[in-house]
Amino acid sequence: xxxxxxxxxxxxxxxxxxxxxxxxxxxxxxxxxxxxxxxxxxxxxxxxxxxxxxxxxxxxxxxxxxxxxxxxxxxxxxxxxxxxxxxxxxxxxxxxxxxxxxxxxxxxxxxxxxxxxxxxxxxxxxxxxxxxxxxxxxxxxxxxxxxxxxxxxxxxxxxxxxxxxxxxxxxxxxxxxxxxxxxxxxxxxxxxxxxxxxxxxxxxxxxxxxxxxxxxxxxxxxxxxxxxxxxxxxxxxxxxxxxxxxxxxxxxxxxxxxxxxxxxxxxxxxxxxxxxxxxxxxxxxxxxxxxxxxxxxxxxxxxxxxxxxxxxxx
Numbered sequence: 001x002x003x004x005x006x007x008x009x010x011x012x013x014x015x016x017x018x019x020x021x022x023x024x025x026x027x028x029x030x031x032x033x034x035x036x037x038x039x040x041x042x043x044x045x046x047x048x049x050x051x052x053x054x055x056x057x058x059x060x061x062x063x064x065x066x067x068x069x070x071x072x073x074x075x076x077x078x079x080x081x082x083x084x085x086x087x088x089x090x091x092x093x094x095x096x097x098x099x100x101x102x103x104x105x106x107x108x109x110x111x112x113x114x115x116x117x118x119x120x121x122x123x124x125x126x127x128x129x130x131x132x133x134x135x136x137x138x139x140x141x142x143x144x145x146x147x148x149x150x151x152x153x154x155x156x157x158x159x160x161x162x163x164x165x166x167x168x169x170x171x172x173x174x175x176x177x178x179x180x181x182x183x184x185x186x187x188x189x190x191x192x193x194x195x196x197x198x199x200x201x202x203x204x205x206x207x208x209x210x211x212x213x214x215x216x217x218x219x220x221x222x223x224x225x226x227x228x229x230x231x232x233x234x235x236x237x238x239x240x241x242x243x244x245x246x247x248x249x250x251x252x253x254x255x256x257x258x259x260x261x262x263x264x265x266x267x268x269x270x271x272x273x274x275x276x277x278x279x280x281x282x283x284x285x286x287x288x289x290x291x292x293x294x295x296x297x298x299x300x301x302x303x304x305x306x307x308x309x310x311x312x313x314x
Contacts, residue, residue, distance in 0.1 A: 030114060030121040037234040041116055044227035051095035051221055054102055063137045065130055069118035070138065071109040074102035080147035081105035084155030087179070088231040090117040092224060093152070096302035100310055101150065110138060116231035128161065128243050135162060145169045148313055152176040152298060153269070157244050163255045164247065173259045174309050177267050177295050180244040182274040190268045201233040214296040215266050252281035259285045260312040262305060264293030286312065
């Protein structure tokens with residue numbers, strides 16, 4: 001990777017981290033600055049969750065590192081399937097995919113502890129080791145064994161991290177344009193719109209960001225779009241992005257699970273290089289480039305993505 005590109009990525013991450021540290025919460029919440037901001041976001045979350053349009057339940061469980069919020073759906077006798085969302089997207093992002101995924105699977109959609117959602121962190125940012133501990137506490141709580149894992153963007157990085165652990169209970173893994181997993185951000189200049197949105201949030205910058213990350217932003221439901229906007233407007237970014245560096249050949253080669261990697265042909269985060277590295281380093285890997293799709297491929301081409309995931313998982 002060129003020196004200029006590397007420097008751009010470092011600057012981007014440093015600014016994100018600085019954005020977080022400059023807005024220290026005045027009350028005991030890691031993500032939001034005020035109770036009113038948090039309440040406005042949670043109200044939009046509840047409205048967006050109704051887009052799932054299937055029966056579901058919500059649970060909060062106490063862990064050693066904070067409260068975990070999990071949305072549960074699907075048949076009780078279905079194979080367990082954990083969903084890990086993308087950055088600032090929360091578990092509501094699965095609304096275009098959940099009916100297909102929950103048909104034969106017992107769904108556990110987990111809100112990441114350091115992002116907008118209903119999981120609550122009141123302490124400092126978690127280390128990589130603590131992130132692993134946190135998810136494993138949830139898996140242990142629900143007695144999940146040989147479960148499948150579907151993860152998008154930053155969630156894909158976390159899923160890969162979990163799969164590299166020698167002791168895990170994961171079976172199959174689906175990675176939807178995993179961020180910083182096989183390579184650094186592909187198109188740094190284009191993706192900088194997300195940084196500008198974080199630093200100077202506005203509706204105009206938000207719409208520009210959607211166009212950058214999605215080939216069909218018109219498909220994004222307005223109710224979900226509102227929630228996603230508030231996540232970017234109110235919630236602090238966090239320095240955990242700095243820990244998200246691509247995995248080494250050795251780490252990827254240690255993953256023996258069946259893995260499906262999907263990326264969009266207009267993705268600004270990944271490119272064909274990501275597919276090539278996945279094919280080279282993952283021992284049991286299938287890949288697919290989804291046409292006419294960006295980083296938000298689960299929305300851009302939901303039917304194609306749903307069919308590919310179900311075919312792989314079943």
